[in-house]
Amino acid sequence: MRFELLKILLVDDNHHMRVLLTEILRAIGVKQIYEANDGAEALALMRSHAIDIVMTDLSMQPMDGIDFVRLLRNSPDSPNQMCPVIMITGHSTQRRVTEARDAGVNEFLAKPLTARGVLDRIGMVIDHPRPFVRTDDYFGPDRRRRADPSYTGPWRRRTDENRQDD
Numbered sequence: 001m002r003f004e005l006l007k008i009l010l011v012d013d014n015h016h017m018r019v020l021l022t023e024i025l026r027a028i029g030v031k032q033i034y035e036a037n038d039g040a041e042a043l044a045l046m047r048s049h050a051i052d053i054v055m056t057d058l059s060m061q062p063m064d065g066i067d068f069v070r071l072l073r074n075s076p077d078s079p080n081q082m083c084p085v086i087m088i089t090g091h092s093t094q095r096r097v098t099e100a101r102d103a104g105v106n107e108f109l110a111k112p113l114t115a116r117g118v119l120d121r122i123g124m125v126i127d128h129p130r131p132f133v134r135t136d137d138y139f140g141p142d143r144r145r146r147a148d149p150s151y152t153g154p155w156r157r158r159t160d161e162n163r164q165d166d
Contacts, residue, residue, distance in 0.1 A: 001122075043071060052083070
């Protein structure tokens with residue numbers, strides 16, 4: 001992987017966390033690292049730089065990571081709706097993870113951070129990208145992480161059996 005070619009945006013209102021992430025990224029060879037204090041600043045920065053990957057904290061003020069991802073994915077003036085997003089969180093409750101996933105996050109990285117964890121998540125969004133899907137109420141990476149080999153039907157969701165074919 002050519003890490004030196006990546007442009008990564010770190011979005012976190014905690015300066016110390018951004019410094020830690022910057023050190024980890026530099027250690028693996030990333031040279032172009034951009035920083036933003038919150039989601040609004042990140043969107044503005046993305047309008048002037050072609051960012052390859054966003055790493056954002058979940059809990060920030062005034063705009064948290066979930067609101068940032070919703071705007072990135074769904075706003076008509078989004079600078080890059082399909083940019084991979086790695087959500088960093090110390091609040092990995094199932095409810096918050098589901099909320100972030102449903103906003104369009106690609107991968108999660110739990111605190112405390114490790115170089116291996118950062119490397120693994122970057123590898124996932126580069127080497128194993130999930131296709132993007134658009135529905136009436138969602139745009140983002142396919143939320144289904146695995147295929148069930150024993151499933152033989154035409155639809156993959158429980159509610160699909162209620163669908164009417166046109």
